[in-house]
C-alpha cells in the first residue's frame with residue numbers, strides 16, 4: 001500500500017518511513033527537500049497519485065503564535081484538498097495528548113485548528129495523540145528558561161520514546177480509520193519539575209529549576225493531570241531510564 005508521509009524527513013517521519021517500508025509498504029517521504037511543500041502546494045498532487053493513506057507528521061518551523069497557526073491551517077487545508085482530489089482513503093495526523101486542554105497556548109490552538117480541519121474534511125481519519133517525546137525534554141527546559149532559572153509546574157508527565165510513537169502511528173496508518181483519537185504514552189509517570197531538574201544536574205547544566213504551580217507550559221497553565229493520557233491509552237514499552245542510559 002502506498003503511504004505518503006508528510007514530514008517524512010523529520011524525527012518521527014523518518015522512523016515511520018523506515019518502519020512502513022520494513023513491513024512491505026511503499027512509504028514515500030514528503031517534505032520541502034523532497035520537492036513537496038504543503039504550504040505552497042508544490043508537488044502535492046504528484047506525490048498523492050495512487051496513495052491509499054496520507055500520514056501528516058510535519059511540524060511548523062516557527063512556534064510563534066501567528067506563524068504556527070498559519071502553518072497548520074494552510075498546510076492542512078492544502079493537504080486535505082489534494083487528498084480529496086486524489087481519492088485518498090485515510091488521513092492520519094500526529095498531535096499531542098491534552099491538546100484540547102492546552103488552549104491558552106498558541107502552539108496548541110494551532111494543533112486544535114489542524115484537528116478540527118481533519119474532523120470536518122469528510123475524509124476517513126485517525127488522529128494519534130502522543131505525550132512528550134523523550135527527545136523533547138531539552139526543548140521543554142529551553143522554553144521555560146529565564147537566565148539561570150527554569151520555571152516549571154509540579155505536574156505529572158508520561159513521556160514516550162519517538163520509536164514507540166512512530167510504531168503506533170504506523171500501525172494506525174495501515175489499520176482501519178478510527179475517525180477519532182488514539183492515545184500513546186510512555187510506561188512511567190514523572191513529575192515535570194523533578195524530571196527536568198535531574199536532567200540538568202546530570203549534564204552539569206548551570207541552570208536550576210524553580211517549582212511554580214503557575215509556570216506556563218508553552219503559554220498554558222497546567223493542572224496536575226493536563227499532560228496525562230486517558231485510561232484507554234496505548235502504553236509503550238521503552239523506559240525513559242533505559243533510553244537515557246544509551247544516549
Ligand SMILES: NC(=O)c1ccc[n+]([C@@H]2O[C@H](COP(=O)([O-])OP(=O)(O)OC[C@H]3O[C@@H](n4cnc5c(N)ncnc54)[C@H](OP(=O)(O)O)[C@@H]3O)[C@@H](O)[C@H]2O)c1
Pocket residue numbers: 006007008009010011012013030031032033036037038039040057058059060061075094095096097111129130131132133136
Ligand atoms: N515533540 C513532542 O514531544 C511531540 C509530542 C506529541 C506530538 N508531536 C507532534 O509530532 C509531529 C512531528 O514532530 P517531529 O518532532 O517529528 O517534527 P520535526 O522533526 O520537526 O519534523 C518536521 C517535518 O515537517 C517537515 N515540514 C516542515 N515544513 C513543511 C512544509 N511546508 N511542507 C511539508 N513538510 C514540511 C519538515 O521538513 P524539512 O526538514 O525539510 O523542513 C520535517 O520533515 C508534530 O506535528 C508535533 O505536533 C510532538
